[in-house]
Amino acid sequence: MSTLAVRVRQDLLRSAVLTIAAITVVSGLLQLLAPAFVLTLVGGSTTPTTEHFFAIIGMFMAIVGGLVLHAELASDSREVALLWGALQKYGAAIAVALGVGRGLFGALALLVAGFDLVSGGLMTWHWRRTRH
Template sequence: MKKVIRVILLLISLTTLLSGLIQIIVPAFVLNFVGAPIDTASKQLFATIGMFMFLFGGMMVHVLYNENENRVAVIWSGFQKLGASAAVFVGIYKGVFVPLAAGVAVFDLLSGILFFYYLKIAKEHAVS
């Protein structure tokens, strides 16, 4: 089961890395997708958020390919995913994002849960 979760986390991490890169390069595309206003400030903010997505996604790809367990990076990546989910849901509630953006929030919520589940099963395998 750990190997399956690891592959899923790798796919999530690559998706985070690539979507962050897209957000850096063409933030207006992402803003349009989530129904947010597009202006110079929002494009800059979304590009900055994209940079952090790119970094966290890249860090997790590195962690998953490293033979040494790095629980700290997985924990903080899990928190990043849960925080991103909450931020998008708040944005929907406040009318900044369209309800379609809930798909992004649910993806991040489930991703965060999987990160912490991975930690749990990795610890169980280490104890065995």
């Protein structure tokens, strides 16, 4: 296979990955911000529990899609992974705390939220120290 053909194939694959990542971010944000709407679209039942967990899945979709998109566009993926890993930890802490506030989890779950919050802070600190 010629060098040009390999290059074209790599460019097409990269474009596909970037497109998938962008769609994942957008669909994840939609699921996070409007879980009942998306659940209705896909024929799911809408209860406080399903909406809460569907929104959490949307948060993870948006963050992982953002990670892939950012890593593909950045020259140093280590910094990218630290940043998005920290964002995931903050999102998880918020999701668990909201779950406690909505009565879906007991108060003991706040320990999990606290762990995620501290983890996100440590990852952010490390990310800030490793940035060029």
